[in-house]
Amino acid sequence: MSTHGKVTGIVSNLVTVTVDGPVAENELCYISVGGNQLLAEVIRVTGDKASVQVFESTRGLKNGDSVEFLGKMLEVTLGPGLLSGIYDGLQNNLTTMTGVFLKRGEYTDPLDRKVLWAFTPLAQPGDKVIAADWLGEVKEGWLPHKIMVPFSFKGEFTVKSVAPAGNYTVDETIAVLTDKDGEDIPVTMVQKWPVKVAVKCYKEKPRPTRIMETGVRVIDTFNPIAEGGTGFIPGPFGCGKTVLQHAIAKQGDADVIVMAACGERANEVVEIFTEFPELVDPHTGRKLMERTTIICNTSNMPVAAREASVYTAMTICEYYRAMGLKCLLLADSTSRWAQALREMSNRMEELPGQDAFPVDLSAIISNFYARAGMVLLNNGQTGAVTFIGQEGRPLLLRPRAEPRRPEALPGRQPDRLLLQIPRVSRDPGIPAGKDPEELG
Amino acid sequence: MATKAYQRTYTQLQAITKATVTLNARGVANDELATVNGKLAQVVKTKGDAVTLQVFSGTEGVPTNAEVSFQGAPPTLRVSDQLSGRFFNAYGHPIDGGPEIEGEEREVGGPSVNPYKRRQPSELIPTGIAGIDLNNTLVSGQKIPFFADPDQPYNRVMADVALRADVDKIILGGMGLTNDDYLFFRHAFESAGALDKIVSFVNTTEEPPVERLLIPDMALAAAEYFAVDKNEKVLVLLTDMTLYADALSIVSNRMDQIPSKDSMPGSLYSDLAKIYEKAVQLPDGGSITIIAVTTLNDGDITHAIPDNTGYITEGQLFLRADPDSGKVIVDPFRSLSRLKQLVQGKKTREDHAQLMNAGVRLYADAQNAKTKLENGFDLSDYDLRCLDYAKEYATRLLSIDVNITVEQMLDTAWEIFAKYFSPAETGIKQVFVDKYWKKD
Numbered sequence: 001m002s003t004h005g006k007v008t009g010i011v012s013n014l015v016t017v018t019v020d021g022p023v024a025e026n027e028l029c030y031i032s033v034g035g036n037q038l039l040a041e042v043i044r045v046t047g048d049k050a051s052v053q054v055f056e057s058t059r060g061l062k063n064g065d066s067v068e069f070l071g072k073m074l075e076v077t078l079g080p081g082l083l084s085g086i087y088d089g090l091q092n093n094l095t096t097m098t099g100v101f102l103k104r105g106e107y108t109d110p111l112d113r114k115v116l117w118a119f120t121p122l123a124q125p126g127d128k129v130i131a132a133d134w135l136g137e138v139k140e141g142w143l144p145h146k147i148m149v150p151f152s153f154k155g156e157f158t159v160k161s162v163a164p165a166g167n168y169t170v171d172e173t174i175a176v177l178t179d180k181d182g183e184d185i186p187v188t189m190v191q192k193w194p195v196k197v198a199v200k201c202y203k204e205k206p207r208p209t210r211i212m213e214t215g216v217r218v219i220d221t222f223n224p225i226a227e228g229g230t231g232f233i234p235g236p237f238g239c240g241k242t243v244l245q246h247a248i249a250k251q252g253d254a255d256v257i258v259m260a261a262c263g264e265r266a267n268e269v270v271e272i273f274t275e276f277p278e279l280v281d282p283h284t285g286r287k288l289m290e291r292t293t294i295i296c297n298t299s300n301m302p303v304a305a306r307e308a309s310v311y312t313a314m315t316i317c318e319y320y321r322a323m324g325l326k327c328l329l330l331a332d333s334t335s336r337w338a339q340a341l342r343e344m345s346n347r348m349e350e351l352p353g354q355d356a357f358p359v360d361l362s363a364i365i366s367n368f369y370a371r372a373g374m375v376l377l378n379n380g381q382t383g384a385v386t387f388i389g390q391e392g393r394p395l396l397l398r399p400r401a402e403p404r405r406p407e408a409l410p411g412r413q414p415d416r417l418l419l420q421i422p423r424v425s426r427d428p429g430i431p432a433g434k435d436p437e438e439l440g
Numbered sequence: 441m442a443t444k445a446y447q448r449t450y451t452q453l454q455a456i457t458k459a460t461v462t463l464n465a466r467g468v469a470n471d472e473l474a475t476v477n478g479k480l481a482q483v484v485k486t487k488g489d490a491v492t493l494q495v496f497s498g499t500e501g502v503p504t505n506a507e508v509s510f511q512g513a514p515p516t517l518r519v520s521d522q523l524s525g526r527f528f529n530a531y532g533h534p535i536d537g538g539p540e541i542e543g544e545e546r547e548v549g550g551p552s553v554n555p556y557k558r559r560q561p562s563e564l565i566p567t568g569i570a571g572i573d574l575n576n577t578l579v580s581g582q583k584i585p586f587f588a589d590p591d592q593p594y595n596r597v598m599a600d601v602a603l604r605a606d607v608d609k610i611i612l613g614g615m616g617l618t619n620d621d622y623l624f625f626r627h628a629f630e631s632a633g634a635l636d637k638i639v640s641f642v643n644t645t646e647e648p649p650v651e652r653l654l655i656p657d658m659a660l661a662a663a664e665y666f667a668v669d670k671n672e673k674v675l676v677l678l679t680d681m682t683l684y685a686d687a688l689s690i691v692s693n694r695m696d697q698i699p700s701k702d703s704m705p706g707s708l709y710s711d712l713a714k715i716y717e718k719a720v721q722l723p724d725g726g727s728i729t730i731i732a733v734t735t736l737n738d739g740d741i742t743h744a745i746p747d748n749t750g751y752i753t754e755g756q757l758f759l760r761a762d763p764d765s766g767k768v769i770v771d772p773f774r775s776l777s778r779l780k781q782l783v784q785g786k787k788t789r790e791d792h793a794q795l796m797n798a799g800v801r802l803y804a805d806a807q808n809a810k811t812k813l814e815n816g817f818d819l820s821d822y823d824l825r826c827l828d829y830a831k832e833y834a835t836r837l838l839s840i841d842v843n844i845t846v847e848q849m850l851d852t853a854w855e856i857f858a859k860y861f862s863p864a865e866t867g868i869k870q871v872f873v874d875k876y877w878k879k880d
Contacts, residue, residue, distance in 0.1 A: 008487070008488055009485075009486055009487040009488065010470045010485065010486045011484070011485045011486075011487075012707060016487070057551070058470045058471075059469075059470060059471040059514055059549075060469045060470060060471065060472070060514070061469060061470045062467055062468060062469045062470070063466070063467070063468065063486050063488070063489070064466075064467065086556055094554055094555065094556040095556050097554055097556075097557075099554070099557075100553055100554060100557045100668070100722065100723065101550070101551045101552065101553055101554065102551050102552050102553070102554050103551065104551060263709075263713075263751075265717075265752065265753075265754060265778075266553070266555045266558055266717055266720070267558070267560070267561060267581065267582070267719075267721075267754055267778075267779065268754075268778070269555050270555065270558045270559070270560050270561075270721075271560060273555075273556065273560075274560045296555050296556075298552070298555050298713075298717060299709070299710075299713035299716075299717055299751075299752050300552045300710075300713045300714050300716075300717030300718075301552060302710075303707070303710045333751075335751075336709070336751065339709050339748075342700065342706055343700075343706045343707050343709065343710060345706070346697070346698055346700050346705070346706025346707070347706060347707070349697070349698055350698075351698070352698060352700065355701050356699075356700040356701045356706065
């Protein structure tokens with residue numbers, strides 16, 4: 001039986017719930033309010049009281065409202081159709097939502113369940129497989145999208161049957177696996193994975209060896225970034241961080257690009273929506289949008305979902321990496337993410353660290369950066385997630401000093417590239433972040 | 441407030457602070473309104489049966505046996521065309537002696553627009569001020585604050601901008617206005633004969649600070665009515681957002697919340713974003729543009745309020761006194777409109793962007809020359825010309841008392857360039873020089 005609870009305290013989007021059974025840290029729950037189900041995540045447990053952060057507005061919520069725990073953590077849905085998707089921080093499809101305004105409690109399916117995908121089997125009956133091994137593939141745009149043994153499967157399985165080549169929806173069984181106890185498990189094209197857990201279904205994480213061309217000359221020539229490397233762009237607001245990231249997104253040599261607009265301005269995200277469908281990928285001649293997934297959590301969306309958005313983006317990258325693809329994750333910006341962490345920590349009345357950030361901020365960010373990297377897959381192929389984040393600093397402050405903001409510091413430890421935009425580019429009124437050769 | 445049948449009344453307060461009261465009550469919804477001895481209050485926290493209310497007009501004279509009635513609904517505003525030309529207080533009640541508004545009651549502080557449903561802003565908002573139109577062009581659907589020290593005439597500039605802008609409605613949200621400023625706005629609107637397209641929500645310094653917290657939501661609820669229901673172009677003026685943030689910190693302080701950076705509440709970023717992100721270009725033609733004022737303490741933009749604001753808004757307009765020209769100017773170095781490229785050269789003349797860059801770059805050269813002069817170095821002929829140019833450029837273009845069309849600004853810029861420089865020194869593309877250079 002699942003655990004239930006009742007709301008017993010509310011401060012903004014931090015809600016205290018008295019529970020009648022076991023709950024787990026980061027477990028999800030639904031709070032019922034006025035016919036809506038609001039998704040929330042456990043962030044602290046004290047005795048029989050769980051503190052949950054609600055991913056929606058808590059207006060109208062009452063003490064005594066019922067809560068149902070779901071017995072799982074925040075998950076993303078992984079399967080063909082993610083590319084060219086536009087999602088919010090919780091992977092709701094923003095394009096299929098009705099109405100101009102976001103409705104509270106409206107959750108939309110990230111994948112189109114009706115589309116038929118042309119499936120080609122790769123595994124044979126009798127093959128021994130483990131999690132993330134390839135069973136077959138479908139063409140997603142121009143990319144071979146591998147259908148894998150779900151990451152959550154533990155141990156070795158024997159392939160009992162694989163569907164013949166043909167058209168299938170994501171929910172149809174494309175393979176049956178037998179576990180070591182002889183039980184048959186059907187596998188579809190869709191799997192789920194908790195976003196805050198790193199996908200580790202690979203053999204090893206060797207040192208990156210190849211350069212990832214960003215297409216931005218000043219980076220590729222003087223400060224090249226490795227495929228599977230991490231980097232960050234610090235700079236005050238208005239110095240051109242976003243312009244540089246968009247340039248990298250347009251020209252970067254990657255199979256898959258995931259852009260996480262974390263707490264960004266909606267009008268800047270609209271710029272991506274407007275521009276990207278028009279742009280052509282210089283490497284393949286196809287539309288840029290076909291290889292891009294956008295995770296969009298604008299600054300006015302609930303703060304808890306902002307925190308989730310970067311994890312959602314990273315998990316999608318890890319999924320494509322397991323197919324042997326080169327992925328590039330661009331997060332704009334990690335300082336807004338850090339602010340979200342600060343806000344929740346403040347709500348929970350934790351003692352503040354430097355600049356009121358939570359004391360484990362540095363550890364959280366380091367862990368996150370560490371999920372990037374080039375990996376050697378079980379079948380000997382390689383895949384990579386290259387991560388470039390952005391950190392803001394106040395305008396004109398400490399112009400040439402090292403980034404001293406606490407949310408910028410931890411980034412420096414795990415990353416291997418620092419793209420600092422000098423303050424001087426703001427001064428002569430040159431639109432910053434632009435190649436000087438384009439001016440004049 | 442009309443008495444309703446389901447109203448619940450309590451008469452035993454547990455705690456009183458200057459801004460909040462706490463009592464035991466059941467079935468209370470988050471964000472719900474209540475009255476405390478007739479004073480309007482709002483639920484901000486519940487913990488078990490203990491409910492904390494922020495009392496907007498302050499708790500002076502509130503006894504422990506005050507009568508507390510819950511209204512069962514969050515703050516609302518009556519909306520209809522009758523709003524036009526009227527002045528209201530923070531609760532949406534008329535302060536101009538006119539009758540109450542008849543119309544539909546709408547919840548204020550409602551949901552966000554789905555970013556995917558937004559349109560890219562693309563309409564120029566001309567202000568007549570060259571420091572804005574030429575160098576930091578405003579676009580409908582944009583949100584941008586004036587950053588100014590309290591002694592700068594920002595309210596005057598804002599009134600000028602509002603009255604010159606080609607919009608259907610202007611909504612003024614005045615927070616902590618001095619009575620003099622309030623009367624100034626009222627006089628300016630009346631004498632311009634523009635009253636019928638203006639709606640004002642005003643909280644003056646005479647009134648309790650916590651009341652200010654309602655102003656932005658009220659103003660934006662009215663703006664959404666005109667922009668969404670009537671497809672109108674709406675300009676919202678919010679002055680002064682620093683005083684709004686101060687009111688937030690008063691409430692959180694009285695609730696014993698742990699202060700975050702600069703003793704602001706930890707949720708400052710989200711609180712500000714919720715307001716500013718209401719700026720939108722809607723798919724059906726309506727738009728909300730927000731121009732705000734954030735007063736600075738001695739130009740310090742690293743303070744939490746301007747710092748957080750800068751990460752939300754699409755640029756900032758920096759006002760400062762220029763001792764060389766004796767004018768108040770829009771600082772070309774520290775100001776930025778992030779959306780200017782959406783209209784420059786598209787809705788304005790082709791040479792706009794080039795002229796802007798050249799003008800600001802030469803002004804930067806003048807700053808360098810000035811530094812040389814102050815340090816006792818010899819000045820070159822070019823330096824001297826730069827200094828003269830800077831004075832004329834500041835007087836004729838950067839000064840806030842300029843009121844000319846964009847076309848005139850561009851012609852003026854060409855004229856000043858020709859007076860002091862050769863075409864090569866301006867670095868402007870030859871095609872434009874051939875076409876526009878003012879020959880003697």
